Amino acid sequence: MAETARRPDRRYGNRPTMKDVAARAGVGLKTVSRVVNGEPGVTPDTERRVREAIDALGFRRNDSARVLRKGRTATVGLVLEDLADPFYGPLSRAVEEVARAHGALLINGSSAEDPEREQELALALCARRVDGLIVIPAGDDHRYLEPEMRAGVATVFVDRPAGRIEADAVLSDSFGGARDGVAHLVAQGHRRIGFVGDRPRIHTAAERLRGYRAAMEDAGLPVDDAWVSLGPTDPERVRGAVEEMLAAPEPVTALFAGNNRVTVTAVRTLAGRPRPVALVGFDDIELADLLGITVIAQDAAALGRTAAERLFRRLDGADEPPARTVLGTTLIPRGSGETPPPA
Amino acid sequence: MAETARRPDRRYGNRPTMKDVAARAGVGLKTVSRVVNGEPGVTPDTERRVREAIDALGFRRNDSARVLRKGRTATVGLVLEDLADPFYGPLSRAVEEVARAHGALLINGSSAEDPEREQELALALCARRVDGLIVIPAGDDHRYLEPEMRAGVATVFVDRPAGRIEADAVLSDSFGGARDGVAHLVAQGHRRIGFVGDRPRIHTAAERLRGYRAAMEDAGLPVDDAWVSLGPTDPERVRGAVEEMLAAPEPVTALFAGNNRVTVTAVRTLAGRPRPVALVGFDDIELADLLGITVIAQDAAALGRTAAERLFRRLDGADEPPARTVLGTTLIPRGSGETPPPA
Numbered sequence: 307m308a309e310t311a312r313r314p315d316r317r318y319g320n321r322p323t324m325k326d327v328a329a330r331a332g333v334g335l336k337t338v339s340r341v342v343n344g345e346p347g348v349t350p351d352t353e354r355r356v357r358e359a360i361d362a363l364g365f366r367r368n369d370s371a372r373v374l375r376k377g378r379t380a381t382v383g384l385v386l387e388d389l390a391d392p393f394y395g396p397l398s399r400a401v402e403e404v405a406r407a408h409g410a411l412l413i414n415g416s417s418a419e420d421p422e423r424e425q426e427l428a429l430a431l432c433a434r435r436v437d438g439l440i441v442i443p444a445g446d447d448h449r450y451l452e453p454e455m456r457a458g459v460a461t462v463f464v465d466r467p468a469g470r471i472e473a474d475a476v477l478s479d480s481f482g483g484a485r486d487g488v489a490h491l492v493a494q495g496h497r498r499i500g501f502v503g504d505r506p507r508i509h510t511a512a513e514r515l516r517g518y519r520a521a522m523e524d525a526g527l528p529v530d531d532a533w534v535s536l537g538p539t540d541p542e543r544v545r546g547a548v549e550e551m552l553a554a555p556e557p558v559t560a561l562f563a564g565n566n567r568v569t570v571t572a573v574r575t576l577a578g579r580p581r582p583v584a585l586v587g588f589d590d591i592e593l594a595d596l597l598g599i600t601v602i603a604q605d606a607a608a609l610g611r612t613a614a615e616r617l618f619r620r621l622d623g624a625d626e627p628p629a630r631t632v633l634g635t636t637l638i639p640r641g642s643g644e645t646p647p648p649a
Numbered sequence: 650m651a652e653t654a655r656r657p658d659r660r661y662g663n664r665p666t667m668k669d670v671a672a673r674a675g676v677g678l679k680t681v682s683r684v685v686n687g688e689p690g691v692t693p694d695t696e697r698r699v700r701e702a703i704d705a706l707g708f709r710r711n712d713s714a715r716v717l718r719k720g721r722t723a724t725v726g727l728v729l730e731d732l733a734d735p736f737y738g739p740l741s742r743a744v745e746e747v748a749r750a751h752g753a754l755l756i757n758g759s760s761a762e763d764p765e766r767e768q769e770l771a772l773a774l775c776a777r778r779v780d781g782l783i784v785i786p787a788g789d790d791h792r793y794l795e796p797e798m799r800a801g802v803a804t805v806f807v808d809r810p811a812g813r814i815e816a817d818a819v820l821s822d823s824f825g826g827a828r829d830g831v832a833h834l835v836a837q838g839h840r841r842i843g844f845v846g847d848r849p850r851i852h853t854a855a856e857r858l859r860g861y862r863a864a865m866e867d868a869g870l871p872v873d874d875a876w877v878s879l880g881p882t883d884p885e886r887v888r889g890a891v892e893e894m895l896a897a898p899e900p901v902t903a904l905f906a907g908n909n910r911v912t913v914t915a916v917r918t919l920a921g922r923p924r925p926v927a928l929v930g931f932d933d934i935e936l937a938d939l940l941g942i943t944v945i946a947q948d949a950a951a952l953g954r955t956a957a958e959r960l961f962r963r964l965d966g967a968d969e970p971p972a973r974t975v976l977g978t979t980l981i982p983r984g985s986g987e988t989p990p991p992a
Contacts, residue, residue, distance in 0.1 A: 381773065389741040389757075392935070395733035402732060402759055406766075411773050414732075414757040416745055423749075430724065430754050434777040570935065577939055592735070592913065593936045596920055 331359035380410040382617065383431035385424055385441040387465070389416040393566055393589055393606055394442070397464070400610030401440055408618050410437070421445025432459055438617045440464055440610075446507065448473070460620035464613035466509040472628045474620070476613040480510045480588070483602040483635030484517025485524075487586040488562050490600070490637060492525045495646050496560040496584060500533045500551040502544060502572065503564025511536065514564050514588055533558055539567035541574075548575045552583065559647035560584035566591050573599060573642075586643040588635075600643025603636045674702035723753040725960065726774035728767055728784040730808070732759040736909055736932055736949055737785070740807070743953030744783055751961050753780070764788025775802055781960045783807055783953075789850065791816070803963035807956035809852040815971045817963070819956040821947040823853045823931070826978030827860025828867075830929040830945045831905050833980055835868045839903040839927060839990050843876045843894040845887055845915065846907025854879065857907050857931055876901055882910035884917075891918045895926065902990035903927035909934050916942060916985075929986040931978075943986025946979045 328338045333352060340348050341356040348356070382405050386394050398414060405412040415431065417424035424444040428451060431439060438460035439451075446469035455461050455473070467475040491499050501518040504511035515536065522529050532554055535547035548571070551558045561576075561583060563569040569587030576583050587594075590603040612631055671681045676695060683691050684699040691699070725748050729737050741757060748755040758774065760767035767787040771794060774782060781803035784791075789812035798804050798816070810818040834842050844861045847854035858879065865872050875897055878890035891914070894901045904919075904926060906912040912930030919926050930937075933946040955974055 381777075383756075389745060390738035392735045392738060395735060395738070398732040398759070399761075402761060406761070411770060412758060413726075413770075413774070413777075414759075415755060416741070416757075418742075418745060418749070427754060427756075431756070434724075434756075573936070573939065591935070593916070593934070593940060596916065597936060597939055 326363055327356065327359045330363060331355045380408070380437045380621070381435070382410050382412050382438045382440065382614070383428070383434075383436035384412055384414040385428050385431070385439065385443075386414055386416040387419055387424075387442045387444050389418075391567070392592065393604075396606040397442075397610035400607040401614040404611055404614035404618065408621075410618075417442075417444040419444050421447075425450050429454070438462075438621050440613050440617055441468070442466060443468065445469065446509075460617050462613045462617045462620070464609055467630065474613075474616050474628045475630045476609055476616065477630065477632050478510075478604040478609060479632050479634050480513035481517040481520070483588060483604070484514035484562065484564075485521045486517075486635070486637055487588065487600075487602040487643070488518050488521035489524065490639070490643055491560040491562065491584055491586055492521060492527070494560070494584060494644060497527055497647070498530075498533065498556060498558045499527075499560045499562060500535070500548075500558035501562050501564065502535045502547050502551075502568050504536065504539050504568070506536045511564055518562055530556075536564075539565060539571075541571045544568050544571040545575050548572055552579070558583070560645075561586075563587035565589050569594075569599065569601070573597065581648060582645045584643055584645040584647070586637075590638065595640060598641030600640050601638050603638050605633060605636075608633055669706055670699065670702045673706060674698045723751070723780045723964070724778070725753050725755050725781045725783065725957070726771070726777075726779035727755055727757045728771050728774070728782065728786075729757055729759040730762055730767075730785045730787050732761075734910070735935065736947075739949040740785075740953035743950040744957040747954055747957035747961065751964075753961075760785075760787040762787050764790075768793050772797070781805070781964050783956050783960055784811070785809060786811060788812065789852075803960050805956045805960045805963070807952055810973065817956075817959050817971045818973045819952055819959065820973065820975050821853075821952060822975050822977050823856035824860040824863070826931060826945040826947070827857035827905065827907075828864045829860075829978070829980050830931065830986070831861050831864035832867065833943070833982070833986055834903040834905065834927055834929055835864060835870070837903070837927060837987060837989050840870055841873075841876065841899060841901045841990075842870075842903045842905060843878070843891075843901035844905050844907065845878045845890050845894075845911050847879065847882050847911070849879045854907055861905055873899075879907075882908065882914075884914045887911050887914040888918050891915055895922070901926070903988075904929075906930035908932050912937075912942065912944070916940065924991060925988045927986055927988040927990070929980075933981065938983060941984030943983050944981050946981050948976060948979075951976055 324335055324338045328335045333356060337348060337352060338356055341353050384398060384401055402412045415427040417427060421444050428439060428441060432454045441463050442465045443463060448468045448471045451461060452471055461473055463473055463475040488499060501515060503515055506512050519529060533551060537543050561572055563572045566589035569591060572585055576585060587599060587601045590601045594601055667678055667681045671678045676699060680691055680695060681699055684696050727741060727744055745755045758770040760770060764787050771782060771784060775797045784806050785808045786806060791811045791814045794804060795814055804816055806816055806818040831842060844858060846858055849855050862872060876894060880886050904915055906915045909932035912934060915928055919928060930942060930944045933944045937944055
């Protein structure tokens, strides 16, 4: 599945070009290029007129394109959200492979899930003159990046969309994946299904919760407030949430885990229970095959690759409106999600 | 266990200091500082003498220390070896936490196990004026970093030592860990024990092989050439190596896996076998507890933390000879390593 939302009302990279400078100064493009690059062959009077046009228009030379054209090593920055989350490993590696295929270096940094840190890091990478940025955002307001994007830093968001600006985004279908996973549990006969997810301000967490609610509604099943638990995904919080749902007078018989961190703790918590509880997790995890864990798998490498390819199309001069690409997910049944409710 | 090797024959950071400049110019330290930082209060004649001393000595202001002192955001670069190897997740995160505690930003890049790529990346980070570098090396010749280190870029190697230069290194005890793991298999009664590891040019792989051989020798056991397989750790190669050892006329009854990538494939390969084969793996892996996999655990977070703390001591001005710190490993018995050989 791939959906592309086009927003024609606002153009990407809508900044003055050398052509605009040439027109205003009444000179040829080559003359502007000579002035900008400090090459000889321009009279002082012409140079003055070009400089005045540059100042009047607020023209800034696009160093990114220049660097790429001149064959110097281009550099792409990747702002990660959590260095220790294994989901980002294949994503980062895919970005790196595309960058390498374009002869570019990749440098990463992590926001450690802190919006201020994300901003500081993204701007620090821009100050170190990266040619493009791929951002897994922690925050939901990216207006701070607009001046950089106008100045020519190509920017693509991945895993989560940008907030309050128009920008390219490559996402997994969190809503559809969660809906499919919960519908799969419903199809096994479960009626009381719990949802344990990340903090609701995170776009993917909110979308997966929406998918859970949609599947329950599609099946005509009510959702008890006690069956939904959102918050940090550290083991203590998740374990507590799972145990609470299982200790209720009418306990859930199945769980949907909102991401890989939740799944790992849910599996550990359920391993010690006498009565089997069905489980489907969002995101595949290593060795889940051997443990028989049913998951909704995202293709983390495809996310990274698609985002990086979009970035390099931007760097190669593609001037299209920002688009949102949504990649589909895959249900992988391995046993834990096919456990029926107790008779 | 922590061992510190000191090499007094060559000093780290042996470059001219402000003190040397002051002595040569015959002025006070404060006067040199004023000239270097462009502050007022120095006569033209004194300034000239200081500048001559600076030129004669080849003094370069240590921008790292200056940046840290002036409270501007310092930046530390981390050169990783493989973005998708989960071992480096906690290591990177620990480095990031120490960097943050020092108010510094961390930017990463990956060599993807390619020595040329490592060099290109490390120098690109230096060109972008990182204050310090932490390197998980892919290559075994780091002389290319000497000019940067002399110019004041503090550098610490982690997981594997530097090659052909003297530099700080923080390592796990690969030799001792592998020896302990193999001795544990010997203690269960195994006599034919296989070793599947990474390419021998990798320092940790060579050390773990050495540990395996030492444990076998300690037990008076011969090592058949067919029991040792070194090479890339992709699933196809590892699966083939394991199957070959098990198909021999006198098959191995136990395996030691040289790293986490090998362990994962070994577990998958052994899962389909009718006869149990004992297994101990170097490196802990997520969910190994639920699968009952016995491992020699390294403390990846402690490696990262120790390396980062050493780096910040350097950035804070510590002028000590390079040291090698070796962190101990821990045997975690969970079942797979306690299987006895067939009667």
